[in-house]
Amino acid sequence: MRTVLISGGGIAGPALAYWLHRHGFGVTVVERAPGLRAGGQAVDVRGVALDVIGRMGLLDPARRLRTRMRGMSVLDADGKEIHRSTEATYSSGRLDSDDIELLREDLVRLVYERTRGDVEYVFGDTVTALDEDGRGMRVDFAASESRVFDLVIGADGLHSTVRRLVFGPEERFAHHLGSYLSVFTADNFLALDDWQVWLRDGDIGFGIMPVRANTELRVTFGFESGPLARDADGLRHVVTERLASLRWEGARLAEAARLAPDFYCDAMAQMRMDRWSQGRVALLGDAGYCPSPLSGQGTSLGLVGAHVLADCLAQASGDHTAGFARYEERMRSFVALNQALATENPGGPAAEASVDHAKNAVSLDG
Template identity: 45%
Template sequence: MQPAPTVLVSGAGVAGLAAAWWLRYFGFQVTVVEKAPALRGGGHAVDIRGVALAVVQAMGLLDTLHTHRTRLAGLSMLDRDGNEIRRDDSRTFSGGRLDSPDIEIFRDALCRILAQAAGAPADTYYDEQITAMDPDADGVSVSFARHLSRRFDVVVGADGVYSPVRRQALQAGDDCLLPLGGALAFYSAPNRIGLADREWMYRDAELGVVVYPDASGAELRVGAGFGADVDAALRHDVAAQKALARDRMHGLGGRLQPLVEALDSTEAFYFGELVQVRLPRWWQGRVVLVGDAAYCASPFSGQGTSLALVGAYVLARELSRSPDAPAAAFARYQARMRPYVELNQALVDMTRQGPVPDAQMQAAANGIALHDLHQP
């Protein structure tokens, strides 16, 4: 009996953890590496919609995710001084309609649930990353920053928008990024304003701010989107990122002012250029990409998490059909996913003032047939 094929997954975010779960389900030996020292805490609320709900149900996680979902009662639009000027009790900006079956959940909670479900902690290495890959017809020899080189049958790059795996294996760097003309700063702040069960939003022509409490109520998650030209230096300079966010949020007062002041002290801070990843091909040889590394739609699509969950399933399913012919599996994976990806990337309209129209969102969220989801 031949040993199970070995797969290295680079990245322990939603795409990487979901891919690890499905690959193990289909009998592969999976190793996960993540450059962060542990699962990342903090982060914004993400959404699971449409066919992605069927994927997490097939994983046996639907009830658990429902238990940990956000519990917001609606949206309050504010002026620059934090005064409510309009409210909507039927939806939030981040999560959409409250009467939908969609699940909004904090990213860190989702990753904890996926990591626990994926199991095999002995085969997950944090504070580790790929330094070199040497692919040939039969596998990929991989060198790591902290461990000795190992050989794998397949490497999966689930390492985000600026994917090192993509750069090494596909020679695709920033040229595959489609800038959307802005940046997003997301951070945690103490809940000193008593925000309990609502989402706050402020928006003008140059700035959009979304605020909501975390699951404990003790902290707030704050997102600020604004126009910016992001270069390579800014991507790696947290102090400059915070300074830019503070400058763009200057002038917010009243109940919003403490959120601006919290930028200086917060440690849970994320900053990213608003881009989409557009690649003609998501694989090369025995190396393949999944999630944002292959087809980031940007946070403004509201569909990045669903794309990652569905993509992880489709990739693992197709690889299970022809484990000895990964290139053919990767080609089928891309052919199945490409129309779905394009529908979801088309959701992004940086000139739109309100949420994505419900009909367009539903069409994109259900834009792929998973007829084989419940097959052996």
């Protein structure tokens, strides 16, 4: 049995684990966090990615967990409503679409539960070194004994350790898009009832949606900025200061960001690489081709990439070089179209027609 180590226990990595197990591979997933990561924004599963989760038996469970927004309000800097819609929201698009919006943590849990009986999960550990030899790929870990695998897949996000170890520094491939995004949970102090609110004030703005039967808020706050140091405390300070400068609800939002246990902030950036594989190592999802949250397609790219990569390896009859090459051939144009969604309309969502084209622009059975 050929063995595969997947670095990254979010969505793309466990989805790949599912398909590789189906094709007869022995799979281990290593995740730096001590368990499944909670928090995070709502994510979209669109187009061909719906077929992927359907084939995994997760379409109905995902639909049951989808957000149930009735619409949204767009506010000016003083909190006055200037636009409302009961047909679409900025986060999910048209409310009558077959696409699914659900909390990231819910989708993570669904995929994990679907795979935990067939896949070895190692939490609280990370890859520290990779060395290819005649036996395969020797992998050193921060907390575990070294092991040898036939293949290693980096599905460990924008700041991928596997990518850094094999391909070089992140700065070679990351393209900063001029802004940052913060996501955190707060009590529903606005008493929102299945209704989103969006506000922009100069170069900062936010979207707020109620979740968990309207008991919580997920706040998505964005601000324009050049590259900042990757320091969690420093980024939290920047976010709280900028939130506090808002005239409408700035003080309460700043305090919520200061106290949030699931606070997240990172650059809006895309990963653009000439190749996603080298030797026995390949990259999947954000690690290789992050489109940024501005595209709304990161989750769908990861799900589709997982299915395509596993399919290509299975069809290659043990020749990983050929399998990786075919994976890139099938995914390249799909990735390019979806990355373009992030830059099509700076400061706003891409056109509905562009999204519809990009989300369906690949075959799962190519």
